[in-house]
Amino acid sequence: MAAIYAFAAGLVFGFGLLVSGLADPARVLGFLDLAGLWNPTLAFVMGGAVVVTSIGFALLRRRRASLSGEPMRWPQASQLDWRLAGGSLAFGVGWGVAGFCPGPAVVAAAAGIGEAGIFVVAMLAGMAIHAIIERARRGGA
Amino acid sequence: MNVDWSAFTPLAGTAGGLLIGAGAVLLMLGAGRIAGISGIVGGLFTPTRGEGWRVAFLLGLCAAPWVYRLFATLPSITVDASTPRLIVAGLLVGIGTRYGSGCTSGHGVCGLSRGSRRSFVATAIFMAAGFVTVYVLRHAVGG
Numbered sequence: 001m002a003a004i005y006a007f008a009a010g011l012v013f014g015f016g017l018l019v020s021g022l023a024d025p026a027r028v029l030g031f032l033d034l035a036g037l038w039n040p041t042l043a044f045v046m047g048g049a050v051v052v053t054s055i056g057f058a059l060l061r062r063r064r065a066s067l068s069g070e071p072m073r074w075p076q077a078s079q080l081d082w083r084l085a086g087g088s089l090a091f092g093v094g095w096g097v098a099g100f101c102p103g104p105a106v107v108a109a110a111a112g113i114g115e116a117g118i119f120v121v122a123m124l125a126g127m128a129i130h131a132i133i134e135r136a137r138r139g140g141a
Numbered sequence: 142m143n144v145d146w147s148a149f150t151p152l153a154g155t156a157g158g159l160l161i162g163a164g165a166v167l168l169m170l171g172a173g174r175i176a177g178i179s180g181i182v183g184g185l186f187t188p189t190r191g192e193g194w195r196v197a198f199l200l201g202l203c204a205a206p207w208v209y210r211l212f213a214t215l216p217s218i219t220v221d222a223s224t225p226r227l228i229v230a231g232l233l234v235g236i237g238t239r240y241g242s243g244c245t246s247g248h249g250v251c252g253l254s255r256g257s258r259r260s261f262v263a264t265a266i267f268m269a270a271g272f273v274t275v276y277v278l279r280h281a282v283g284g
Contacts, residue, residue: 001171002171002172002173002174002193002194002197003172003193003194003196003197004171004197005167005168005170005171005172005194006168006171006172006174006194006195006197006198006201007197007198007200007201007204008167008171008201009164009165009167009168009171009172009176009198009201010164010168010197010198010199010200010201010202010203010204010205011164011201011202011204011205011208012160012163012164012167012201013160013161013164013165013168013176013198013201013202013205013246014164014201014202014203014204014205014206014209015157015160015164015205015208015209016157016158016159016160016161016162016163016164017157017161017205018157018205018206018209018215018216019153019156019157019160019216020153020154020156020157020158020160020161021150021153021154021157021216022157022161023216023218024216024217024218024219025218025219025220025221025222026217026219026220026221027148029221029275030145030148032271032272032274032275033275033276033279034142034272034275034276035276035279035280036143036279036280037143037144037145037148038142038143038144038145039144039145039148039149040144040149040151041148041149041150041151041153041154042154043154044151044154044155044158045154045155045157045158045161046158046249046250047155047158048154048155048156048157048158048159048161048162049158049159049161049162049165049250050158050162050250050253050254051158051159051162052158052159052161052162052163052165052166053162053165053166053250053251053254054253054254056162056163056165056166056169056170056254057166057169057251057254057255060166060169060170063170065173066169066170066171066172066173067170067171068171068172068173070172070173070174070194071173072169072173073173073174073175074175074255075175075252075255075257077242077259078257078258078259079259080258080259080262083240083241083242084240084241084242084259084262084263085241085262085263085266086237086240086241087236087237087238087239087240087241087242087263088237088241088248088262088263088264088266088267088270089237089241089266089267089270090233090234090236090237090240090241090270091233091234091237091238091241091244091267091270092237092266092267092268092269092270092271092274093233093237093270093271093274094229094230094231094232094233094234094237095230095234095245095267095270095271095274096270096271096272096273096274096275096278097222097226097229097230097233097274097278098220098222098226098227098230098231099220099221099222100227100230100231100234101178101234101244101245101246102178102179102182102234102238102244102245102246103178103202103244103245103246105231105234106178106182106199106202106203107202107203107205107206108206108218108220109203110202110203110204110205110206110207111206111207111215111218112206113218113220115220115222115224115227116218116220118224118227118228118231119227119228119230119231119234120231121231122227122228122229122230122231122232122235123182123231123232123234123235124182124231124235125231125232125235126231126232126233126234126235126236126237126239127179127182127183127186127235127236127238127239128186128235129232129235129236130183130186130235130236130239130240131183131186131187131239
């Protein structure tokens, strides 16, 4: 059952990325380019998304379980550390280089955009490198 | 500051943002999970039982442009980055989002909406890094 809700959620999320323009790297870079011809649209995308999600999450906080019966898995981590800072820094640089973040890149690749496909393969490689490093660290500890 | 009024689409942006939020709320309501794309994809590298929702969410995400095409023309997607730049960007985004535990969706949308301190810090850092990177590539070294 969780998979059915997840598929529907992915579909709605993907529509949102397309309608908002977030799936288009040219528009993302237009937002990040404060010193050039600035496109403020992305601020409205983030604003709309955060308003809906804030209200929705506040209402869902009281629930013990999701509709599929799976528990509500709210993130528990709260400590600020160098992994969070360094990882976010690397991500932001990569975002600025090509204008793709993970969700829009997956949608654009699925739409048949070859460059997005190249980006997604490199992103998967990056995630695999992380998984391999972390496995080796755990194995060695 | 010069605003690119011809590309400024606040209504479509807001409508799309509302849909993104609706998708995030639906995933938590239906499956009890946070809609963080990098976490959903990255979790596939350490597979465990009962993780079919990850694949299902990604299938929905990939189906979106195809369903969209049934009703309307797909919005333009323009990529200017060269192949080497796409590869460097992809590697940085892949490694960075895993060490940083999230991306635009997990930290920027879901985390800020939960009032997470970690997500405020992460979002501030990756936004700042994005602004600086575009400035350097477009205006300092001339792209």
